[in-house]
Amino acid sequence: MNTEERRASLAREGDESLAEPSTKQELDLNQFLPYRLNSLADRISQALAELYEERYQLNIAQWRVLAWLSHCDELTAKKVCSYTNMDKARVSRAIQALEERGLIRRTPAPEDQRQQDLHLTAAGQALLVKLIPEAQAWEAELVATLTAGEYRDLLNVMRKLERQLERIG
Template sequence: MGRSSVARGEAAKVAAAQDGVELDLQRYFPYRLARLAEQVSLAVAEVYSERFALTRQEWRVLAILGMRPEIATKEIGPLTTLDKMQVSRAVQGLEARGIAGRKHHPDDRRELIVSLTPAGRALYRKIVPYALARETKLLGELTAEEVAVLDRVMRKLSAALA
């Protein structure tokens, strides 16, 4: 969508608001979705924060590292929705606890490569069953058809926003 289209869309919203149209935040889809995402995130956080003393950011980095032998720090952010500073703090926290280690990329010393330590791998294997059980419990509130529809809708919206 071009800049002029965006500007026209914003102008239309302003005009509608001035015409007495109101926005009910509790029914506004973006807000409801953000709120649901936060509720789900907090429910899952009980698994890794209370039992394993990890922050949300550390858990996300741990989950990414658990799926691969190593990864460049700059690749973590887009995979976790964390910004550069959050990734850096999470990696530092994991490293301080002996869960992850960093090394310089052999071809570019400015680039840091992160991987799980053996203790980090063991922790990952320990947490995953709890995280999956929490997901199963949450999705258990839906029928199989509802889960499939939810998955399709999430993919469709994500693709539209990409």
């Protein structure tokens, strides 16, 4: 896609702009993908966060650690960092909080004393058994208006953008 085509995709009804002389640069944030995407993702994240914040006293970082633990038997803080793209300080604090609440346990890794293996406790598992279906139900409601094709295409486009992001750096 070239810039012209993109412009056309974005054009609104009341669009009277024809190549303004460059004394004035305009940018409509509502037609600027990074802003729109971030805005949407923020609101989704925020709304969902209330689910685990208000009802389970988990912040986003803690929830992500738990979610990864739900299907990784061998997990360390480092892995969480690379999987979730979160800063290691943030991960470290999330793990601390989860351990203090008795939701996870950590044991020094036998092969490398610097690492700590993370595991769900029974309490942690019990919490996830309740929380995960709620999160999935919420997601289902969010995407309920999309057709299967739209959903698939969305994922495809997201994958493309992710790949392109890595290329751009």
